[in-house]
Amino acid sequence: MKKILFLLLWVNLAFIGVAQAASQTLPPDLFQDDISSWDCALEPLTQLEQHVSISNLTHAQLKQQNHPLVESLFASYSTESILFDPENPNQRYLDVPGFIWGFCCSFVGVLIVSLLIDDSGARKKQTSLSISGCIASCLLLGCFLAAITLIYSN
Helix, strand or coil, X not given: CHHHHHHHHHHHHHHHHHHHHHHCCCCCCCCCCCHHHHHHHHHHHHHHHHHHHHHCCCHHHHHHCCCHHHHHHHCCCCHHHHHECCCCCCCEHHHCCHHHHHHHHHHHHHHHHHHHXXXXXXXXXXXXXXXXXXXXXXXXXXXXXXXXXXXXXX
8 A cells, every 4th residue: 555655646746747847838949049159159269270280289289389279268177167166166157056066976076076176265165065965965865765665665
């Protein structure tokens, strides 16, 4: 009887989720894009590609020459600058706080947060948040596994 009630609960939740997703309307131009904006954004990369094909250089050789196109393209692309705003470490790109890193990625998320933040105050705050997220996910997983074990043990 418990198995049937548990199955009905999950079917009901799945039905509610599908009904909720179906009720939302998408804008008609969701997948429309302005090609000219892409061309403008990729223009420096096109110039760099042309320079490399003409000069027959590698990326390492371009970096040794301190080529301005390489500096302008790759100066701001580091792992830390992608994940966290370098000017304000408490304000992250994509608004991903340390708790979510710890909750979703567990110990790996704690490691990522603790290694990628340079500012010691922000590192301490975000690492403690990621540890609490890791603990919360472990507790939630433990409760879920205990409930599954209790349901299927009878």
